[in-house]
Amino acid sequence: LFGTPSFTGNVNILRRTTISERPSPRIRCNAQAAPSRRTANYQPNLWPDDRIQSLTSSSATVEDKRKTKGIDDLKEDVRKLIYEKKELEDQLQLVDHLQQLDDIDDVLRCIYGSLEDINKLLKDDLHATALVFRLLRDNGFDVSEDLFNRFRDEKGDFKASLQHETKGILSLYEASYVAKEGELVLDRAMDFTTMHLKCLVEKGSLDPRLREHVAHALEIPLHWRMQRSHARWFIEAYQREATMNPVVLELAKLDFNVVQGMYKGELRELSKWWTNLELAQKLSFFRDRLTENFLWTVGCAFEPQFWEYREIQTKENCFIAMLDDVYDIYGTLNALELFTEAIERWDANAIDQLPDYMKLCFLAIFNAANETGYRVMKEKGLDIIPCLRKAWTDLCKAFLLEAKWYNQGH
Incomplete structure (x- = not known):
């Protein structure tokens, strides 16, 4: 991240001089002082990709289809029980x-x-x-x-x-x-x-x-x-x-296991995406918490039919955690102001002045938001990019304000 310091001096060892004639060496460092970085000492990620990929489920198998049919039959039996x-x-x-x-x-x-x-x-x-x-x-x-x-x-x-x-x-x-x-x-x-x-x-x-x-x-x-x-x-x-009631209990267990298997499949796909993105590997200072972010999203929308929401929201949660640490513990105030301006402009050409790690952050958010916008436009005919752009801008401005407060000693 930082270049190797170079030193120059006026020391000519080839010319004979007396000690009194020889000028005192003057050493000058051309390297810029490294900015002070804080650290939160986060614990390592407990759920690496290989562990997540080892999670098993019967999703999309004959067994899963059999279970789904069994659930439908049991639901009908339970509805009859209610009215009986x-x-x-x-x-x-x-x-x-x-x-x-x-x-x-x-x-x-x-x-x-x-x-x-x-x-x-x-x-x-x-x-x-x-x-x-x-x-x-x-x-x-x-x-x-x-x-x-x-x-x-x-x-x-x-x-x-x-x-x-x-x-x-x-x-x-x-x-x-x-x-x-x-x-x-x-x-x-x-x-x-x-x-x-x-x-x-x-x-x-x-x-x-x-x-x-x-x-x-x-x-x-x-x-x-x-x-x-x-x-x-x-x-x-x-x-x-x-x-x-044994019928109710059987339905509950079967439904729980099928939905649990679906969650595991969603998490495996998200882990592949997160691993391929390589943000956690290249930016080691922020919290790598994909599984926790996914669990938080399940708490917001647990119903099976909301799988697409869980996918999109988990990705956004990962980026929010990343930005929180960029603004709170790693970025310099000047760089944070430039990053916030780049997000507000929503222009990939506006990142030339950013440090390399911030370029990665910007492009990851920019690409994911545009991908989401494309999916919604294709499926619903709605342009949500302006809404996503405003949401990310508002968040970054709030984070920047907190960073300014910290730098002012509040």
């Missing part, structure tokens, strides 16, 4: 289990269409009411918090008698986390349920299975969890339940 349940609470409980394991849009639409009739059947059943509310609200249906008014006293507080309904309190706790801004009833529900659930755990009087669910919910509410990761926990917990 005579008690409303049993139906809702089964729907909730499926919600944590699989896609149930058609069932939820049926519930939403019959909400007025269902509301009459719910009466004073807190557990069932909270289940209906959370399932519908969590899937985009418009449900009012007024559904819980029957459980409040004259002061607007939740009735003290509810503290003895552990399953109901747990369901209300989970429902409170799908609140919209300004929904005071659900804000009170969150405070009320959190306090009572913590007291129940501390007393140690709960059934072990129920205590496991309560502790899990208090750690992180369901609405905040990564669904596919939670599905793994729920499968293990569900198979220990006395009311476990």
